[in-house]
Amino acid sequence: QSVLTQPPSVSAAPGQKVTISCSGSNSNIGSNYVSWYQQLPGTAPRLLIYDNNKRPSGIPDRVSGSKSGTSATLGITGLQTGDEADYFCGTWDSSLGAGVFGGGTKLTVL
Amino acid sequence: QVQLQESGPGLVKPSETLSLTCTVSGGSFSTYYWSWVRQPPGKGLEWIGYIYYGGTTDYNSALKSRATISEDTSKNQFSLTLSAVTAADSAVYYCARGQYDFLGYFYYYYLDVWGKGTTVTVSS
Numbered sequence: 001q002s003v004l005t006q007p008p009s010v011s012a013a014p015g016q017k018v019t020i021s022c023s024g025s026n027s028n029i030g031s032n033y034v035s036w037y038q039q040l041p042g043t044a045p046r047l048l049i050y051d052n053n054k055r056p057s058g059i060p061d062r063v064s065g066s067k068s069g070t071s072a073t074l075g076i077t078g079l080q081t082g083d084e085a086d087y088f089c090g091t092w093d094s095s096l097g098a099g100v101f102g103g104g105t106k107l108t109v110l
Numbered sequence: 111q112v113q114l115q116e117s118g119p120g121l122v123k124p125s126e127t128l129s130l131t132c133t134v135s136g137g138s139f140s141t142y143y144w145s146w147v148r149q150p151p152g153k154g155l156e157w158i159g160y161i162y163y164g165g166t167t168d169y170n171s172a173l174k175s176r177a178t179i180s181e182d183t184s185k186n187q188f189s190l191t192l193s194a195v196t197a198a199d200s201a202v203y204y205c206a207r208g209q210y211d212f213l214g215y216f217y218y219y220y221l222d223v224w225g226k227g228t229t230v231t232v233s234s
Contacts, residue, residue: 033220045147
């Protein structure tokens with residue numbers, strides 16, 4: 001059972017927009033910054049978003065992140081088939097004194 | 111361009127100790143939180159712990175003190191040992207570079223560079 005809660009799957013058509021939610025508590029998302037990772041099939045995770053809404057170099061601006069209270073959201077616009085992957089949220093949990101992740105959301109581009 | 115590479119045995123017997131090493135190349139070894147994360151087959155990511163340059167460590171309490179992370183700064187390497195393994199420890203193990211600090215009112219912790227991962231199977 002993951003500390004952060006994500007929907008198991010989401011889907012959308014090519015060119016459309018999708019959002020993925022990540023729900024936590026005051027000790028994790030409510031107190032700290034959130035990051036998001038993309039894991040393409042058979043590969044290692046890749047950082048997409050850090051500090052709630054910042055993109056590392058090389059991540060396109062059609063990827064965005066936001067946070068409100070104890071929840072965070074990843075948004076991807078202009079969906080492409082290459083976006084099909086598992087997406088994970090992560091943060092630090094101040095009560096646990098540990099890094100924590102969501103269970104992951106599988107994105108299908110129909 | 112910093113790169114991380116995991117190495118170690120792919121098969122470990124139950125009750126024995128798993129040992130993995132991560133070699134860091136192309137970048138500085140200092141000022142980062144060198145981390146281990148694992149992913150059981152078909153499941154999500156589980157944070158194992160980190161070591162900060164100089165030896166400060168922190169671990170996932172769920173591993174019940176079985177995990178130890180150490181560093182060899184002369185070789186730009188850090189290592190994970192996990193004792194008394196069971197089948198539940200079978201997973202892909204990733205090493206990663208961590209960023210961790212306090213900014214404004216919040217802590218940030220994220221993993222910005224990952225190794226490709228190594229599969230470890232626990233079986234007799």
